[in-house]
Amino acid sequence: MSSAQKPPFYITTAITYPNGVPHIGHAYEYVATDAIARFKRLDGYDVMFLTGTDEHGMKIAQTAEKEGISPKELVDRNAVVYQAAHADLAISYDRFIRTTDEDHYAASQDIWRRMEAAGDIYLDKYAGWYSVRDEAYYTEEETELREDGIRYSKDTDTEVTWTEEESYFFRLSAYQDRLLALYAEQPEFGAPQSRFNEVISFVKRGLDDLSISRTTFDWGVPVPGNPQHVMYVWVDALTNYLTGVGYPDTESEQFRRFWPADVHVIGKDISRFHAIYWPAFLMSAGIELPKRVMIHGFLHNKGVKMSKSLGNVIAPKDWMEQYGRDQIRFFLLREVPFGADGSYSHEAIVTRMNSDLANNLGNLAQRSLSMVAKNCDSLVPAPSSLSEADQRILAAANTLLDTCRAAYDKQELSRALEAIWAVLGDTNAYFAEQQPWVLRKTDLDRMNTVLYVTLEILRIVSILVQPVMPDGAAKLLTVLGQGTVNDDGARRFSAIATPLVPGIALPAPAPIFPKYEEPAED
Numbered sequence: 416m417s418s419a420q421k422p423p424f425y426i427t428t429a430i431t432y433p434n435g436v437p438h439i440g441h442a443y444e445y446v447a448t449d450a451i452a453r454f455k456r457l458d459g460y461d462v463m464f465l466t467g468t469d470e471h472g473m474k475i476a477q478t479a480e481k482e483g484i485s486p487k488e489l490v491d492r493n494a495v496v497y498q499a500a501h502a503d504l505a506i507s508y509d510r511f512i513r514t515t516d517e518d519h520y521a522a523s524q525d526i527w528r529r530m531e532a533a534g535d536i537y538l539d540k541y542a543g544w545y546s547v548r549d550e551a552y553y554t555e556e557e558t559e560l561r562e563d564g565i566r567y568s569k570d571t572d573t574e575v576t577w578t579e580e581e582s583y584f585f586r587l588s589a590y591q592d593r594l595l596a597l598y599a600e601q602p603e604f605g606a607p608q609s610r611f612n613e614v615i616s617f618v619k620r621g622l623d624d625l626s627i628s629r630t631t632f633d634w635g636v637p638v639p640g641n642p643q644h645v646m647y648v649w650v651d652a653l654t655n656y657l658t659g660v661g662y663p664d665t666e667s668e669q670f671r672r673f674w675p676a677d678v679h680v681i682g683k684d685i686s687r688f689h690a691i692y693w694p695a696f697l698m699s700a701g702i703e704l705p706k707r708v709m710i711h712g713f714l715h716n717k718g719v720k721m722s723k724s725l726g727n728v729i730a731p732k733d734w735m736e737q738y739g740r741d742q743i744r745f746f747l748l749r750e751v752p753f754g755a756d757g758s759y760s761h762e763a764i765v766t767r768m769n770s771d772l773a774n775n776l777g778n779l780a781q782r783s784l785s786m787v788a789k790n791c792d793s794l795v796p797a798p799s800s801l802s803e804a805d806q807r808i809l810a811a812a813n814t815l816l817d818t819c820r821a822a823y824d825k826q827e828l829s830r831a832l833e834a835i836w837a838v839l840g841d842t843n844a845y846f847a848e849q850q851p852w853v854l855r856k857t858d859l860d861r862m863n864t865v866l867y868v869t870l871e872i873l874r875i876v877s878i879l880v881q882p883v884m885p886d887g888a889a890k891l892l893t894v895l896g897q898g899t900v901n902d903d904g905a906r907r908f909s910a911i912a913t914p915l916v917p918g919i920a921l922p923a924p925a926p927i928f929p930k931y932e933e934p935a936e937d
């Protein structure tokens with residue numbers, strides 16, 4: 416099928432501030448979004464997956480100043496670091512947008528002009544509390560003066576400073592009713608429900624107009640018609656989702672195909688920006704709204720917030736070197752129900768690696784495939800008539816695609832993995848009960864059947880775990896004789912319904928998910 420015939424699917428991550436180094440929290444968001452993008456591609460969609468860096472604003476300007484370099488030098492240096500993290504994590508994005516890309520200036524200025532033409536932008540004076548860390552404004556009530564004499568945002572614990580300057584405002588207050596109507600008509604707009612409810616209550620309390628330009632620094636997109644002002648970084652940042660698919664050319668093939676976005680994947684600290692400001696900007700500009708904002712939780716190091724001062728910030732690369740890429744991707748998506756906050760520790764990772772991957776998957780593959788190598792001339796054995804136990808386990812494996820689709824459509828990735836591992840658990844029990852190594856001496860037909868059923872389930876499982884573990888799944892599919900990376904017809908979800916063909920020659924099995932070995936102490 417050509418891509419034009421496939422249904423489109425547009426998914427995005429938040430764009431990261433490139434003012435430090437990527438950490439596990441960022442990796443978590445990239446990996447989750449990547450798994451969904453890969454899932455949809457394997458399921459026959461034409462996917463557009465956008466990620467990137469959010470390069471303007473006060474925070475970047477201040478970091479650059481501290482380092483004695485220009486903001487552009489800082490973001491040029493750091494964007495590369497984020498791109499390398501994407502490559503290390505096998506993030507299969509279609510475009511890595513940088514908000515300093517030329518086409519993004521045109522897009523940001525275009526949406527501004529549309530909001531202005533709608534009568535939603537006016538010039539006034541801003542006086543209030545600003546958090547540079549959050550690039551966000553807070554009301555007096557949202558802040559508190561603490562014992563150290565510094566005022567903080569109560570919600571995010573970041574320092575705020577009093578700011579007074581001439582500023583353009585967006586008439587956010589006029590959008591309260593329309594936003595509430597949107598939430599009522601589209602209850603799937605925000606997820607999970609608990610986090611979406613927080614957004615709804617916030618809007619119900621009433622909205623203030625939003626300051627959307629700054630004059631005290633110039634690192635941003637110039638305001639059309641008044642270059643004394645640069646846009647508030649969130650106006651340009653949110654617009655990246657439009658730039659990524661060809662805006663402002665709303666007639667372009669890409670824009671018409673992919674906008675509105677199917678899912679924006681973001682963290683809980685930026686839900687207001689995505690579920691309140693963003694739809695309001697789009698309503699004002701007369702542009703269709705995204706279908707869904709998926710709000711994930713935060714990852715904490717053994718339950719403790721990651722912070723530079725505590726020295727517990729983990730670089731994704733260090734983890735991958737220690738445990739392996741697939742293992743980390745699997746751990747992140749299996750361990751934490753997407754949407755909830757989660758915790759990680761060495762022990763938790765090792766447990767997942769050893770029990771779920773090495774035992775339940777790797778070992779089952781190794782045992783069954785080495786029996787086939789030894790006893791069936793390395794050919795997929797032909798099954799004879801299927802027993803009730805065979806039929807039951809095959810039927811369970813054959814429901815997995817639908818279960819996974821339903822879970823991925825709600826971004827409930829851990830549920831999809833849980834369902835797959837439930838079938839793997841049952842298959843291990845089946846293999847142990849059937850004892851093909853005993854059947855080898857007593858009933859070869861039955862041995863062949865048990866091995867066939869086990870390989871068939873491994874085939875289905877391997878196809879379905881590709882979005883999460885692209886490397887290991889590819890190796891498994893290779894040892895199961897199922898296509899190649901370049902000729903992947905047998906690896907797509909549409910191939911699940913066609914059972915494993917007896918008689919195909921299998922390559923020598925190789926262990927795929929090894930157990931974690933603690934490094935020897937010196």
Ligand code: ME8
Pocket residue numbers: 428429430431432433439440441443444469652653655680681682683684685712713714715721
């Ligand atoms: O917020 N656990 O950028 P950012 C899980 N530039 N996710 C985490 C996390 C953690 N410990 N820490 C951060 C920004 N994140 C803006 C976005 S979008 C138009 C602009 C998530 O670099 C965070 O919630 O601070 C966000 O979704 C992403 O990482 C980038 O965070």
